[in-house]
Amino acid sequence: MYKILIVEDDDALCSKIKDRILKWGYHVVSIENFENILEEFAKYNPHLVIMDINLPYFDGFYWCNKIRAISKVPIIFLSSRDNNMDIVMAINMGGDDFVTKPFSMDVLLAKIQAILRRTYSYGENEGQIIECEGAILNINDGTMTYNNEKVELTKNEFRILYLLMKNRGKIMSRTRIMRVLWESEYFISENTLTVNVNRLRKKLEDIGLKNFIITKKSQGYMIP
Known part of the structure; x- marks a missing residue:
């Protein structure tokens, strides 16, 4: 089922x-x-966003820019203003369509269905991000964002974080993590995994995520 925000x-x-x-x-x-x-x-991690331009605190352009920093999810702008500058701004900020108020619900629904078909035509319905206590893992570009701070992850760091965040609250054994990273634990040493986890922890601490990954002695790692 598609999720719409x-x-x-x-x-x-x-x-x-x-x-x-x-x-x-x-x-x-x-x-x-x-x-x-x-x-x-x-x-919520939606598949599509319907975004008004005139909003309290910050306008829709501002929030579109923030969303685009972490996700490529389709965005349909709504506005009571129909001047060309708003339309140009909406598209340039990363919007996928623009609907002027007042509008027909049938027209809006048709646009929603068309964009969902176009975007997820190959069944790629899984969200593009994973969120945990304000920390956002971007699946598309392999980055972690927290409090507007972003850090680049290596392929293995991303895989470790993805596994732990997808299984939040569960202990992931070192053996399971190594199998995910290198197909079989026989291809990698315990020390190499430790080095990867320590490097990942340091990167997370640099953006304010201290103790994000905890060690369960003789069991493995987890995100509580």
Whole structure:
């Protein structure tokens, strides 16, 4: 089921859009905290965003830019202004489509369906990010972002973090991690895994994520 996030501060319009989309079988969530839209986006990890331009605190262009730093998810802009500059800005900021208010719900729904088909035509429905307590792992470019700080990860660092974040709260044994990294534990030493984990921890600490990965003695590693 596709997940759609609505970023619209007009409660009546938001409810109208939400009700119509729900009838077509999509999962829909609307933003409640307009001060921290990026955090809610990361937690929900939608397949498509409907973004109003005129919002409290920061406008839709600002939040589009923030989302684009961590995700390529499709964004449809909504606006009561139909001047060419807004349309140009929306597209240049990374928007995928632009709908001028007032609009037909049928037109909006058609645009949603078309973009979802175009974007996920090969069944790539898995989210492009994984979020954990405000830390965001970007699957597309192998980076970790926390409090607007981003760190580049090596291939092995990314695989370790991906496994631990996907299995948050569970202990991942050293053997299992080594199998994920190198297919079989026989191709790598215990010391090499330790070096990789320590290097990853240092990178995470540099962006403020201290004790993000913990060691369970004689068992393995986990993210609590």
